[in-house]
Structure formats: structure tokens, C-alpha cells
Amino acid sequence: MILNRNRKLFLVIVFQLPIIFFGCRKPKNRILAAVQEITNHAVVAKTRAVVIINHETCPTCNKKFADFMAYYLNNDKLLLVVAADENQLDISQFQNGGKSIYFDTAGILAKQKLIKSSTVLMLSQNNSEVVDTTLSIDVKTQNQTIDYLKQAIDADFRKH
Numbered sequence: 001m002i003l004n005r006n007r008k009l010f011l012v013i014v015f016q017l018p019i020i021f022f023g024c025r026k027p028k029n030r031i032l033a034a035v036q037e038i039t040n041h042a043v044v045a046k047t048r049a050v051v052i053i054n055h056e057t058c059p060t061c062n063k064k065f066a067d068f069m070a071y072y073l074n075n076d077k078l079l080l081v082v083a084a085d086e087n088q089l090d091i092s093q094f095q096n097g098g099k100s101i102y103f104d105t106a107g108i109l110a111k112q113k114l115i116k117s118s119t120v121l122m123l124s125q126n127n128s129e130v131v132d133t134t135l136s137i138d139v140k141t142q143n144q145t146i147d148y149l150k151q152a153i154d155a156d157f158r159k160h
Contacts, residue, residue, distance in 0.1 A: 055088035
């Protein structure tokens with residue numbers, strides 16, 4: 001009887017502890033995980049947004065967005081990942097850019113099919129490993145998205 005009880009306790013511990021420790025954790029954002037791989041873990045506590053320039057979907061939208069982001073090249077709170085083919089989108093303004101610009105030369109984002117257009121990951125103010133908001137640039141909402149992003153960046157950077 002005691003042996004049977006100990007066996008049950010052992011089984012409960014073996015099968016329940018992993019669920020308790022790992023089951024309660026929020027899964028990490030897959031796009032952010034890929035960005036960490038591309039940038040060799042450059043997303044740090046002060047990073048407020050990760051911007052991914054892509055050439056897929058709307059070429060006009062991506063060009064406008066890339067030109068907009070060129071204004072913020074020297075901002076150390078932004079991390080920029082260029083995942084665009086230079087034959088599809090002019091990325092010359094990023095090639096001599098700052099220390100916070102990375103190129104997805106291995107095509108990690110494309111291989112994992114994580115994004116379909118240029119994307120912005122707004123990170124939590126309390127934890128740069130948590131994505132607060134994801135913005136995608138598309139033809140219908142590009143102007144509103146860029147306006148929102150500009151306001152968010154300007155407001156956040158004035159505070160810090």
C-alpha cells in the first residue's frame with residue numbers, strides 16, 4: 001500500500017512538474033525569436049521597437065516605409081532588420097547605416113514564413129522580450145500605420 005502510494009506520488013511529480021514549470025510560460029513571439037537569431041541577440045532592454053523591412057506584397061508601401069524608417073537610422077531604441085531583396089526594393093539607405101541595422105542574409109524570416117510584409121514589433125516598456133503590438137504595412141492602412149508609429153516613437157523617445 002505504501003509502495004503504491006509512493007509510486008503514485010512519483011508519477012505525479014514526474015508528469016506534473018514540467019507542466020507547472022513550462023506550461024505556464026507565455027510562448028515567445030516567433031518573429032522576435034527569429035530577429036534575435038538574425039541579430040545575435042541584439043534586442044536589449046532599451047530596445048523599444050523592432051522594424052523589419054521586407055519587399056513582399058506592396059512595393060510602393062515598402063518603399064514609403066523604408067524611406068520613413070531611414071529618418072530613424074541613428075535611434076538606438078530601434079532595431080532595424082532588412083529582410084528585403086535589394087533587387088526588389090532600394091535598401092541603399094541602410095547599407096551604410098548605424099549599429100542597429102541588421103541584414104537577414106540567411107533568409108531566416110523568409111524560410112520560416114513569419115511575415116508577409118514590412119512589420120514593426122512594438123516591445124513592452126517593462127520587458128523587451130515581450131511584443132506589445134505588431135504592425136504590418138499594407139496598402140490599405142500604410143498611412144495610418146506610419147502615422148501611429150511616428151507618434152509612438154516620438155512620444156516614447158521624448159520620455160526616456
